Amino acid sequence: ICCFYRSPATEAMAWSENMDTLLANQAGLDAFRTFLKSEFSEENVEFWLACEDFKKTESAEKIASKAKIIYSEFIVADAPKEINIDFSTRDLISKNIAEPTTKCFDEAQKLIYSLMAKDSFPRFLKSEIYKKLVNSQQVGNHKKWLPFL
Incomplete structure (x- = not known):
């Protein structure tokens, strides 16, 4: 039993620490990409x-x-x-x-x-996409919250 398990919402909150943390995490990267698609960038x-x-x-x-x-x-x-x-x-x-x-x-x-x-990153942290992630437990199953995939 590992003591370093992060809940999905905690994982999503960790992405706000810096963009490298976000880009290194597949679910974070997918969420950021979805956000950028919504902004056409x-x-x-x-x-x-x-x-x-x-x-x-x-x-x-x-x-x-x-x-x-x-x-x-x-x-x-x-x-x-x-x-x-x-x-x-x-x-x-x-x-x-x-x-x-x-x-x-x-x-x-x-x-x-x-x-x-x-x-983009500061706007992502204020976005509905990010807020939903932090408030949900769906990070592990990120297909549910990515409308563009």
Whole structure:
């Protein structure tokens, strides 16, 4: 019997400590994504997750192909999930994409993380989605409270 068991509502409350705690928890990540979808800004967390996956890539061929996918999906002007980054960061990535490394999206990822931490995350903590989680016991079965899944 483990003494460290957290009830689902306690688990949800722990997400408010910081965004890293939220992003490291699958139910928390799902809830945050649902919230971002409701605000039409889920591309931010999708980009952040794509970068996290990209940084673990080891083969040069996969780095090149994944970089092109991330670039075309999130960075290029009018991309299907274009993220909101400044021109100089976008320009730097455009130059680095010719010979990509696992660090070529780091600046953009930091900007998006900061945007989510300062903007989306505080709004998420005030949202109905989050309040329902804290007040319920349904975190473990999160399909029940995620209308967009």
